[in-house]
Amino acid sequence: MSVQKKFSTLVSRYAVVFIFLIITVAAIPPSGLSIKYILQEIITRLGRNSFLVIALLLPIYAGMGLNFGMTLGAMAGQIGLIFAVNYGIAGWQGLVFALLFGLPISVFLGWICGLVMNKAKGREMVTGYILAFFINGIYQFFVMYMLGSVIPMGNKSIVLSRGYGIRNTLNLDSVRQALDTIFMLRVAGFSIPVITFLVIAALSIFVLWFKKTKLGQDMRAVGQDRAVAEAAGIPVERTRIVAIIISTVMACAGQIIFLQNMGNLATYNAHDQTGFFAVAAILVGGASVTHANIANVFIGVTLLHAMFIVSPLAGQNLFGSAMIGEYFRQFIGYGVIAISLVLYAWRTRKAAAEARMSLEQAPQSVEEGQA
Amino acid sequence: MKNSNSEGAQTVRIRRRVIRSALIILYGLLMVLMIYTGRRHTILIDNKNSPDGFYRAIDGMTVSIDDGEPIEYYPGDRDKAVVQGQKHTLTIEIFDTGKVITRTFKIPLWTDMVLISVPKMVAGIEPWMEPFTPAEQIQETKEPDEPTEGEILFSNPGMGNTEAEGLP
Numbered sequence: 001m002s003v004q005k006k007f008s009t010l011v012s013r014y015a016v017v018f019i020f021l022i023i024t025v026a027a028i029p030p031s032g033l034s035i036k037y038i039l040q041e042i043i044t045r046l047g048r049n050s051f052l053v054i055a056l057l058l059p060i061y062a063g064m065g066l067n068f069g070m071t072l073g074a075m076a077g078q079i080g081l082i083f084a085v086n087y088g089i090a091g092w093q094g095l096v097f098a099l100l101f102g103l104p105i106s107v108f109l110g111w112i113c114g115l116v117m118n119k120a121k122g123r124e125m126v127t128g129y130i131l132a133f134f135i136n137g138i139y140q141f142f143v144m145y146m147l148g149s150v151i152p153m154g155n156k157s158i159v160l161s162r163g164y165g166i167r168n169t170l171n172l173d174s175v176r177q178a179l180d181t182i183f184m185l186r187v188a189g190f191s192i193p194v195i196t197f198l199v200i201a202a203l204s205i206f207v208l209w210f211k212k213t214k215l216g217q218d219m220r221a222v223g224q225d226r227a228v229a230e231a232a233g234i235p236v237e238r239t240r241i242v243a244i245i246i247s248t249v250m251a252c253a254g255q256i257i258f259l260q261n262m263g264n265l266a267t268y269n270a271h272d273q274t275g276f277f278a279v280a281a282i283l284v285g286g287a288s289v290t291h292a293n294i295a296n297v298f299i300g301v302t303l304l305h306a307m308f309i310v311s312p313l314a315g316q317n318l319f320g321s322a323m324i325g326e327y328f329r330q331f332i333g334y335g336v337i338a339i340s341l342v343l344y345a346w347r348t349r350k351a352a353a354e355a356r357m358s359l360e361q362a363p364q365s366v367e368e369g370q371a
Numbered sequence: 372m373k374n375s376n377s378e379g380a381q382t383v384r385i386r387r388r389v390i391r392s393a394l395i396i397l398y399g400l401l402m403v404l405m406i407y408t409g410r411r412h413t414i415l416i417d418n419k420n421s422p423d424g425f426y427r428a429i430d431g432m433t434v435s436i437d438d439g440e441p442i443e444y445y446p447g448d449r450d451k452a453v454v455q456g457q458k459h460t461l462t463i464e465i466f467d468t469g470k471v472i473t474r475t476f477k478i479p480l481w482t483d484m485v486l487i488s489v490p491k492m493v494a495g496i497e498p499w500m501e502p503f504t505p506a507e508q509i510q511e512t513k514e515p516d517e518p519t520e521g522e523i524l525f526s527n528p529g530m531g532n533t534e535a536e537g538l539p
Contacts, residue, residue, distance in 0.1 A: 086505065087406060087410070087411075088410055088411045088483060089405060089406055089409035089410055089411070090409055090411040090455050091409055091455055092409075092412075093405040093408050093409025094404075094405075094409050095454075096401075096405050096409075097402060097409060099404040099405065100398065100402050101402070101403060154481075155483075174411055
């Protein structure tokens with residue numbers, strides 16, 4: 001392969017990463033932020049978001065694309081946190097309680113999501129996206145009506161004054177940064193939440209280990225070719241459901257880690273953007289609908305959040321309005337997903353066309369050889 | 372051969388059931404443990420005179436809970452501390468006499484707030500720790516029709532109380 005072709009392949013493969021890197025680096029000087037501040041913010045956001053983004057890996061391995069249905073897990077995590085606050089359980093115990101409470105809910109929701117996705121093979125992403133809207137309706141009903149009326153809530157300060165339904169914003173003061181502050185390492189002016197990073201590292205190791213297990217290999221086989229996997233005796237549908245359940249459970253834990261860092265919960269819409277930003281991050285990191293790895297997660301979170309940190313201030317300094325930066329942020333988020341999907345479709349078509357051409361040329365060359 | 376196979380399958384099934392049941396119990400126990408160790412309580416430390424004159428507030432003292440920093444209290448003072456778990460130690464140092472009193476106490480699991488009257492404790496009058504419900508106190512001091520804090524924060528001026536606060 002010539003150097004030029006190698007370069008063009010590299011650029012086309014990592015186009016999103018390069019575009020993002022250039023825009024982010026270019027936005028740093030006009031933002032006026034110091035490198036130290038940006039680095040500290042990136043460290044904080046890596047701890048806050050990486051877990052959620054790692055949750056996307058297994059469905060990609062299983063050939064189910066980007067799991068927009070992870071929002072379901074986020075909702076389960078939020079329900080767990082609401083109950084932890086209701087029972088007044090503080091500290092890391094509150095987080096573990098929220099996880100234990102949310103876990104069965106996320107397994108159930110993941111199972112439903114997997115069943116639905118098995119009925120919509122090949123259209124998992126849009127199915128997951130719409131399913132998240134549907135389950136969101138049930139979540140709203142549960143939190144807005146059931147809690148306080150059917151399910152008694154002891155902590156009246158989190159219930160609306162009408163007597164049922166949870167307040168719009170929940171103060172998570174009792175569990176605020178409970179995981180991050182267990183052991184906060186301060187090095188050269190930087191604060192590093194060691195335990196949070198250890199949890200993320202453990203999850204990364206789990207994913208790497210899981211890939212090598214029988215189930216992990218089955219997932220990859222299903223992701224490569226469903227028909228071949230079925231013929232090889234792999235229970236395709238069951239494997240896909242397991243992938244989605246694990247992803248949903250990880251999203252549940254990820255949302256709890258995310259919210260403990262934030263310190264408050266927008267009860268009715270905190271989960272809305274969870275899937276969207278996690279998907280944007282992994283795509284920015286160089287993943288595609290069919291291929292992803294741990295490195296994509298960390299590169300993606302770093303780049304996307306570096307952009308999120310600098311863009312509002314760059315917008316304010318360049319155009320005189322911070323809102324421009326905010327719009328830019330939204331535009332970039334959606335734009336990245338769009339570019340990635342377009343590039344993926346373009347590459348798939350190109351590969352199919354090349355395969356077709358090589359098949360057409362093969363009989364000709366055989367005939368020429370015979371002549 | 373067939374019999375031994377079915378017996379083996381049955382043993383596996385029973386073992387699986389036992390393991391699953393044990394895991395469910397462990398799961399439940401872990402939740403209970405988190406509630407026990409993580410439940411938060413508010414302690415109100417009170418240094419006031421008795422309304423009926425049975426005991427008098429202490430002139431000056433420091434009070435610390437568990438390993439917390441000692442806080443100074445003078446007659447009429449009341450302060451709060453938030454603690455996690457049920458069993459705690461209260462250390463009181465009285466300025467006048469230099470006497471140090473240490474008491475270990477247990478807060479009931481589902482009690483959110485307790486009031487500890489230090490003068491009562493020092494005088495040996497029981498019970499020096501009582502459950503405290505803010506709602507009762509508010510009702511005692513406020514006018515009956517006065518809106519609650521939440522209603523003040525979320526009411527929509529000019530629109531009446533639509534009861535729709537907090538809706539997305």
